[in-house]
């Protein structure tokens with residue numbers, strides 16, 4: 001996909017500048033993701049490919065490759081690139097998985113997952129965000145992502161089981177339906193905790209048991225729904 005053309009931007013207090021988004025993306029991958037220990041070539045390749053600037057509102061594009069989260073409207077955010085990469089890496093996708101994401105937001109995380117798995121189902125509770133993400137993903141030609149609008153805390157029983165589940169909004173507990181819909185050998189990652197801050201937790205279903213690993217502190221917007 002050719003998204004690397006220089007784009008002209010009018011700066012309020014200076015001359016027109018030219019931003020090479022492809023170079024900015026390469027720097028993001030090198031300095032924010034690889035330098036912090038993510039080494040999987042497939043994961044790094046996916047971050048090099050997906051044009052993050054097209055998933056943020058036009059006025060935020062200039063910041064798209066910076067080392068932090070950005071606002072996408074309706075009080076919601078697109079997460080910091082490193083956190084998206086960290087969570088993706090922990091799912092250890094091989095390419096043949098059916099993945100469930102809760103919290104489509106901008107659609108950026110879904111785009112990354114779609115390059116690493118065979119099918120991505122993503123659920124967003126805000127109809128406006130679901131629709132906008134759908135338009136961006138369709139425009140960019142991602143054809144293995146299915147967006148569902150609704151309460152993601154219920155999961156998608158009709159599509160279960162999933163080899164990987166990623167929740168990109170926080171709650172005090174993992175919604176039980178999501179663990180129920182995890183396949184044998186599957187992995188689920190989610191920020192768990194209160195509104196002040198959470199811990200990323202990784203769950204694995206192994207031999208009929210669910211094992212939990214505590215990872216790193218994070219701050220996510222809340223998961224709002226029946227099991228949120």
Ligand code: SAM
Pocket residue numbers: 076077078079102103104105106107108109110123124125126129150151152153168169220221222223224225226228
């Ligand atoms: N993954 C997104 C991306 O790549 O842009 C970022 C997600 S943002 C941090 C969290 C999203 O979860 C918000 O868009 C919010 O509306 C959504 N959300 C919160 N509760 C939800 C629920 N019960 N079901 C589905 N989406 C939910």
